[in-house]
Amino acid sequence: MNPKDLATYARNTWCPGCGNFSILNAMRAVLAELDGEGYPIENVVLVSGIGCHAKIVDYLNVNSFYSIHGRTLPVATAIKLANPDLKVICFSGDGDSLAEGLDHLVFAAKRNIDITIILHDNRVFGLTTGQYTPTSPKGFRGKSTPQGSDELPMNPAEIMLVCGATYIARGYTHGIDLLQRLFKEAIVHKGFSFVDVLQVCVSYFNMYEAYNKRTYEVKGNDTGSFEEAQRIIRSWNYDGGEAPIPLGKFYETDAPRLDQAFLDARPKDLERHARIKVLLENFI
């Protein structure tokens, strides 16, 4: 399959230079590739929230559920429970999944449901024109925090690690090869996979220069070690400062999954009727 076959007629409305283009291109290439490797494209379902990130489902000619703000994961979880043969991929933003919908992120990891979430982490509310998010650095001057935000940022990768996600990685929208590799690994991984993507918002929080200078790819790390993953993840806490920013795969493990817990054996109408009759006898 040619990645170009996965385009739609929708007009792209992201700003020129937006990091989302890299995520779109990387995902298109990965989905086209996976189609030939036993993951047919008709079995893929994309779920997005609301925000600039979410427009990606309009730009991909793939099954999709364009949900509401913060609510990708409950939809995706149920789709997977309904049909475990489907490959379900969520696209979410830092406002979407860390502010509005953090509860669902925590629980999806806790359940280790076999779905993937790509976090378009631009660390600013773009579509609402520039407010701080849970990953904005302290002191961030946004429209809702003109004097600078008083809060420390949260570290979503660390939250995912302690909550039970079984694949955790970070990519950057400059560096499409790494992004493609991580996306593919995450989608193929059996369990809840989380990819934090440092996605630059050119209009409201242009971090290209800082990220280009400070990001590096971790190599040779023991991705099966919780402690090592935690150490790497904690080495950068999303705040200002000069700490190097690790990219790459931080953690991968195998654990029981929620989607293994359900078997579908719904009886047909006549059989249901018969079973209801039997059940009713117990209430006499």
Add this chain to the structure above:
Amino acid sequence: MMNDFSTLIGGIAGDGINEAGGTIARLFNRLGFRIFMYYDYPSLIRGGHNFSVVRASKQNVGACKDQIDVLIALNQDTVEMHKWRLLDDSFVIYDADRVKADGIKQRSCGIPVTQILKEEGALPVMKNSCILGGFCQVVGIEWAVLKDVLLKHIPKKVEQNLRVARRGYDSAVEFCRIERASRSQDQLALPVMTGNQAICLGLIKAGLGAYVAYPMTPSSSLLDFMARLAPDFGLKVVHPENEIAVILMAQGFAYAGIKAAVGTSGGGFCLMTEGVSLAGMAENPVVIVMSQRTGPSTGLPTYTAQGDLHFVLNAGQGEFPRFVVSPGDAADAYYWSGIALNMAWKYQTPAFILSDKVTSESLYSLDLDAAGDVFEEEPLLWDGQGKYNRYSYTNTGVSPMAFPPQKGQVIKADSYVHDEFGITTEDPKIAKEMNDKRLQKGRSMAEDLDGYETVKVFGEETSKTALLCWGSNKGVCIEAARKFGLKAIQVLVLSPFPEAKLLQALEGVHRLIAVECNSTAQLARLVGFYGIKIHDRILKYDGRPFSLDDLQADLGRILG
């Protein structure tokens, strides 16, 4: 008294009063009576005062009377709080080791429950079996009937329960003898079930595949029952992090072709409303069981109300069609829950089963044959020809559905205004056309509902005075209407509003009295939109259902 027998059993939370009431209900059921049991309990786990009132009648009943024929007291509070209900010829049965019945004029029988339990080395919860043994002797229910009920319904330590019950039976004396209500085949023992259980069965019968809920009284027993039934009926039952996840999960199931329902009460439903609107826009079928309790806010968690009618009719931003039905008893609950699931899928829109604490948690004799049968109806499915468009325009407004995977096709659901394929658009023409399409589904659903009994008439059909009710007031209104020679009109479907059917039911009616468990007469307000005038309002909003006596007193006052 023998045609209509009321028994109240009371004790503290933890005594198993709900179960004890259930056992009494089953005893009368075995004798061919029709049952209604109201269970009253505060929001706590141990202590407080719980009581069950079991009304057994030769006719269908859906309400309690103030007066009772037998009072069963496991503690002193029960006597003090309920002795006003006793008639001159009522009986009192009590735990002689805990309760003093000195001030009681009526015939009474003390059972040394605590002593018997001690001698038998029985658990405290077995006091119910013991005192119910005494009850059966006092009212002349044969030992064999009790034995049969206990054998069937006591989950653990059956032998010991039977011994304790027998000693209770033997230590009492017979005051009267309850005759079987009927020996004929048409009054067989029926299943005795709660409204919530009936809702579950109706949904399952109509093809439910998944149930998602977060616990909240009085809807929690739906979740518990569905989880219990899950293995037998192939249900996927999920209890996620909160009600927001609940309503979104239901739509994930729907997208993948699994028929899902959710259940909650007012507070939980508040959290769901954004998701309800999503279902309206993305055209995701979902059934929402909304069981009302007293509000606002936390209100009275374990008590009833009908305060959320307009909330449910209007919940969610924007305009979209919805189906709303309010069952009045377990039979309505079974049948209409199945219809609600079918409506949700035929018209790809939210469908509400608007219940309340009384309908949800009370026990009823459930006659499925009389309730009406309900079958799974297939939604409009895509025929596999050409390119699939999730939101294609049709005359009915209903677009054919398809579920992934579909080789060579793409299925797009969208919360934004979207085109036929499901791509977001801000085009004004499409925005209007898609809005019209969604509203057209509401008109199509309304036409479909012409074939259903969405408004029911009871009582004296030629009366010029009618009671207007919805939900759990059905039973009390029917009974009061019969006593006063009035018509009783039950509005079952509240959206799309069955205007023509209601007007037909109102033919010849000059005086219309709304009976509701809220303080602002919400149904009266709703029918007012259709130019229907309500002359009197009888409202109750203290968390408790109308007793027959409450309603009769109000009617007596109004009708002079």
